[in-house]
Amino acid sequence: MFHFIFSYFAHLLKSFHLHGIHSPFVFQLEKKCLKDSTTYTDYLKLSQYRNSVNASNKTLHIEDHGAGSRVFKTNDRKVKDILRHNCSTQKDAQMLYRICNYLKVNTVLELGTSLGIATHAMATARPDAIITTVEGSPEVYEYAATALVDNGIENVNCIASTFKEFFDEYDFNEVTYDLIYIDGHHDGTATLNYFEAILDKVHNDSVVVFDDIYWSTDMTAAWNKICAHSKVTASVDCFDIGMVFFRKEQLPERFYIKL
Ligand SMILES: C[S@@+](CC[C@H](N)C(=O)[O-])C[C@H]1O[C@@H](n2cnc3c(N)ncnc32)[C@H](O)[C@@H]1O
Secondary structure, eight states: OHHHHHHHHHHHHHHHHTOOOOOHHHHHHIIIIITOOOOOTHHHHHHHHHHHHHTOOOEEEOOOOSSOOSSOSSSEEEHHHHHHHHSOOHHHHHHHHHHHHHTTOSEEEEEOOTTSHHHHHHHHHOTTSEEEEEEOSHHHHHHHHHHHHHTTOOSEEEEESOHHHHHHHSOOTTOOOSEEEEOSOOOHHHHHHHHHHHGGGOOTTOEEEEEOTTSSHHHHHHHHHHHTSTTOOEEEEOSSEEEEEOOTTSOOEEEEOOO
16 A cells, blocks of 8 residues: 555656656647547446446356455455456546547457456447457456447457466467557566567557556566566556557657646
8 A cells, every 4th residue: 555655646746747748649649648538428338338237236256367356355246346346447448448549449458358347448449449358257257248248349359268378378479459458467477477478469559558557566566677678668657557659769768647
């Protein structure tokens, strides 16, 4: 908790002091996407999906392949509670929606489907894109795969697998992704391993979005290593999420944006 609070104030200071954004690309991203306050009509669909999940009375058995829960004491969890503690907030889902739209992504990989909140937002933003999403907990996978289809989402490929098995076993050598969203297994070493595994799945204009970069000192250390990686040029730290870019035309630089 101390790390989180301390990091929050450090981030506030950095976003204030380092605010002069000299990269036109990041400047436009901030202005036209991250801080775009338009109420898109699709946001209603995002709320409807969230409400349908919230109305569920189901309890799911969780197989934890990640870093464990700081909230739950048992592995049988109500859908409502998973929604409240483990899923993207409405604000986060709207931001992912805008990022997908602004960058016009056509291929997306999400590591960590949970109940499909972010998956639904990204699929709604880009109905012609293909969204691949991976979930290691079988009952959670089953719930999300069904709920997405029941809510009219047809462009999502849900995969029941641990992240490691996904990289080891799925034949996707030729595939690259425009956006990769890493939102599961909040452990520094694991996050670095997944980052290494996706490096040959990105191209010059890809973006990799990380959730919970200040979840622990370990996650923040991993985030700092990723920002310093030789393939990464710009990184954008919005505190709740971090984004890294590989654009060769961009000088390596770290940006801090307070949303
Ligand atoms: C924070 S939740 C994802 C939230 C979701 N992306 C959203 O925005 O609403 C993380 C999910 O990743 C799954 N997960 C964690 N570690 C995993 C692993 N190593 N392999 C497969 N799934 C994993 C968990 O079961 C959990 O459902």
